[in-house]
Amino acid sequence: MRGEKGYQAGRVGRLIGASLGPGDPGWITRAAWDALENSPCWAWPVSRKNLEGYALAIAKRAGLQPPEGSLALDFPMVRDPARLASSWQAAAEAVIPRLRGGEDVAFLVEGDASFFATFGYLAQYVRALDPSIEIEVIPGVSSPNASAALAGIPLAEGEGSLAIHAAPSAVARLDQLLEMFQTVVLLKVRPVLDELIALLEQRALLERAIFVERVGAPEQRVVTDVSTLRGERVHYLSLLIIRSHPAQ
Amino acid sequence: MRGEKGYQAGRVGRLIGASLGPGDPGWITRAAWDALENSPCWAWPVSRKNLEGYALAIAKRAGLQPPEGSLALDFPMVRDPARLASSWQAAAEAVIPRLRGGEDVAFLVEGDASFFATFGYLAQYVRALDPSIEIEVIPGVSSPNASAALAGIPLAEGEGSLAIHAAPSAVARLDQLLEMFQTVVLLKVRPVLDELIALLEQRALLERAIFVERVGAPEQRVVTDVSTLRGERVHYLSLLIIRSHPAQ
Numbered sequence: 001m002r003g004e005k006g007y008q009a010g011r012v013g014r015l016i017g018a019s020l021g022p023g024d025p026g027w028i029t030r031a032a033w034d035a036l037e038n039s040p041c042w043a044w045p046v047s048r049k050n051l052e053g054y055a056l057a058i059a060k061r062a063g064l065q066p067p068e069g070s071l072a073l074d075f076p077m078v079r080d081p082a083r084l085a086s087s088w089q090a091a092a093e094a095v096i097p098r099l100r101g102g103e104d105v106a107f108l109v110e111g112d113a114s115f116f117a118t119f120g121y122l123a124q125y126v127r128a129l130d131p132s133i134e135i136e137v138i139p140g141v142s143s144p145n146a147s148a149a150l151a152g153i154p155l156a157e158g159e160g161s162l163a164i165h166a167a168p169s170a171v172a173r174l175d176q177l178l179e180m181f182q183t184v185v186l187l188k189v190r191p192v193l194d195e196l197i198a199l200l201e202q203r204a205l206l207e208r209a210i211f212v213e214r215v216g217a218p219e220q221r222v223v224t225d226v227s228t229l230r231g232e233r234v235h236y237l238s239l240l241i242i243r244s245h246p247a248q
Numbered sequence: 249m250r251g252e253k254g255y256q257a258g259r260v261g262r263l264i265g266a267s268l269g270p271g272d273p274g275w276i277t278r279a280a281w282d283a284l285e286n287s288p289c290w291a292w293p294v295s296r297k298n299l300e301g302y303a304l305a306i307a308k309r310a311g312l313q314p315p316e317g318s319l320a321l322d323f324p325m326v327r328d329p330a331r332l333a334s335s336w337q338a339a340a341e342a343v344i345p346r347l348r349g350g351e352d353v354a355f356l357v358e359g360d361a362s363f364f365a366t367f368g369y370l371a372q373y374v375r376a377l378d379p380s381i382e383i384e385v386i387p388g389v390s391s392p393n394a395s396a397a398l399a400g401i402p403l404a405e406g407e408g409s410l411a412i413h414a415a416p417s418a419v420a421r422l423d424q425l426l427e428m429f430q431t432v433v434l435l436k437v438r439p440v441l442d443e444l445i446a447l448l449e450q451r452a453l454l455e456r457a458i459f460v461e462r463v464g465a466p467e468q469r470v471v472t473d474v475s476t477l478r479g480e481r482v483h484y485l486s487l488l489i490i491r492s493h494p495a496q
Binding site: 019028031141142155157 | 265267269272273274275276277279281282360362363364365369371383385386387389390393394396398400402403404405406408410411412413414417428429
């Protein structure tokens with residue numbers, strides 16, 4: 001089917017944010033699967049540290065291969081706004097000729113495209129360069145939901161509440177988060193993990209915390225005794241779920 | 249395949265929380281699809297107001313039909329803890345004979361099983377009655393992610409943060425939520441929608457709010473001018489996304 005449905009002479013292709021879920025190929029939705037099968041061009045983010053790209057690896061684990069001529073786009077894992085802006089600009093410039101040529105481009109997203117993902121930036125730059133291009137987002141399973149499923153715990157129930165926060169900026173307001181929310185999920189914990197373990201221990205909350213790394217990937221790890229992680233350099237894709245006020 | 253893979257003489261069946269996403273059958277994951285196809289028994293929640301059940305309707309929209317002898321379980325939409333407890337107990341007692349008979353039971357979940365869902369309660373009651381029963385949770389797309397995809401906005405980016413809160417209990421702390429989080433998602437807004445519109449208007453945040461009702465269902469509605477909803481009785485499954493501090 002590929003290359004037939006996704007291509008039509010005379011029309012402009014769609015840019016599709018195809019959320020693949022956080023790792024397990026079983027978590028790919030039927031809609032994302034169709035987008036992968038029917039788009040004559042894929043694009044996916046790579047970085048110097050991860051030349052294959054985490055999102056492409058998910059598709060490959062599902063048994064799919066990128067169509068010939070697909071695009072590996074350089075998304076460096078840096079914070080420098082100027083470098084980021086120039087890589088998004090370059091990525092947008094790389095996909096636009098394919099879209100203008102009438103091909104749908106499926107951009108592979110690890111997790112969910114609206115949730116701490118780079119797809120939003122790409123879409124913004126594409127829209128700025130060519131507002132006529134249609135952009136579609138296919139939602140996906142996000143890492144907190146997958147991690148909770150794996151750990152067999154709810155994220156929130158009833159009249160409850162859930163905070164999801166990048167860990168480095170959460171440290172200074174951790175008490176407030178723990179007081180206000182039924183569950184607190186901290187993402188990207190690596191740079192502050194030891195600090196978080198100490199803070200949770202002081203508050204006697206360590207046993208209410210669960211650590212999950214690379215959920216759904218072959219290297220996935222769930223750690224219920226979080227104190228054992230002290231001093232360890234964990235993977236970038238790792239999170240803590242803290243059930244501060246579990247429902248009865 | 250159904251009834252072969254999912255049944256094995258002499259073993260106890262698994263209770264599977266099959267998250268179907270919030271409405272669009274394309275948002276069903278491949279793993280949930282397999283669970284539906286291979287489980288000889290389905291179970292799904294119904295209430296007096298929704299006799300068919302929202303979750304079953306999603307599976308039917310996907311073209312699937314429940315296996316004969318499947319179980320519609322009464323989950324009344326009430327807050328009375330005693331009535332809730334007795335319905336979960338009855339639900340657990342209804343599925344256990346099937347599990348003990350060696351059948352896998354797929355419990356159909358609207359949205360994601362760990363996210364404001366009733367599956368956790370059912371699992372708890374089943375576990376209490378028979379700790380030997382294996383429980384598996386298949387994660388799914390949740391309504392905030394699907395709503396953001398549809399609206400073409402991110403929920404959170406970069407070092408950002410996201411609060412998800414049942415709306416009635418959020419009203420009293422709305423300022424704090426809006427101040428602390430990049431994005432605030434309020435669920436179950438119906439009983440407090442007028443109040444929320446007034447509060448957002450006073451804070452000049454109305455144009456940063458988007459209303460989404462029954463995302464993914466045929467009756468789905470996205471309203472960007474939220475003020476037009478004043479005085480309207482919206483559906484139970486409706487939410488507001490407020491981008492209080494959108495990233496640059």
